[in-house]
Amino acid sequence: MDQNTLAQRLDRLESIEAIRQLAGKYSLSLDMRDLDAHVNLFAPDIRVGGGKVGREHLKSWVDDTLRHQFTGTSHHLGQHIIEFVDEDHAIGVVYSKNEHETGAEWVIMQMLYWDDYERIDGQWLFRRRLPCYWYATDLNKPPIGDMKMRWPGREPYNGTFHALFPSWQQFWAGAPDHEALPQVAEPAPVEHFLRRMRADTPAPKIRVR
Template sequence: MRAQADRQAIADLGVLYARAVDDHDVDSVVAMYTADGVFERRGVAATGRAEIRAAYVASFDTYRTMLHTPHPGVVQLHGDGTASGWSHGHAELATRSTLVLASFRYEDDYRRVDGRWLFAKRSITFMYAVPADELATSFGSVERMRWPRTAPEPADYPESAPTWETYRA
């Protein structure tokens, strides 16, 4: 029973997180991290609640309207008040002039603190992040990272997976 309740609490954390991000509720987002928590975006880490807050405020300042749609993930409970897991999601992110569509993957470490599951570390990588009007022409390209006002870059996955080149072996 405990494992089932823990899995549900962790699943709820992901959904509540998406809503808080979309609502620009920075206090709720930051409270979902442990005091020493880490938010990592494409290899750049924000550590501790003050840095995490600054990272989200910068994102909220860039994207006026956000809609994150989390997908069910996989959670492994470690039995010591920690867990790890991963999940996928999609997002629509609007600047004043551009709608960006994104597909992402979270790799998470969780810790139970005072009976509540929190993110100890949340890392996000992207399959794509492109202006909506470029999705059809960019999806087959490796350079699927096309944030507004930046040069295209290679996506984080799936090309980085070891199986990407070896599946025919």
């Protein structure tokens, strides 16, 4: 076996594990309120919004969000799909089931993150995390129906859990003709499963909790 190919394959496996660890570290540092550990998981020049750039601005935003909205949180990770753009850039989708103590209510949430990862100075970091929410509601109030984002003290609104993937709208646009077998597209090329599913869908506008 070509040694360069072997080295590349080993690097790919190590990178996958590092990226999975990155997602786990995100949840732990967030739930334990170690904001320095948390923001150091992001690229040094991370864009925070409003023209602000850098970990200091990210720390300020996260601190304000956590201090004024939640007493405690717990983020439980599910499946994690990772695909590489090149040896130093990757994308991923991570499912997350979360719990929040917020005032007198216990809010549960289902969401996914669309991630962009970058290896900088040998370390895999978040370049961007796009949170897409399906529902948020009090533990005792199942989120049946529309407007599944139901935070205490706010008007309900729709999340963006399905917004990145055109297949959701296409599936519900009309019933298939069951008298004929449906066509099946060719499988996505290696490292293009997520990009095939997303197609050219732009990032939705995410409403902050």
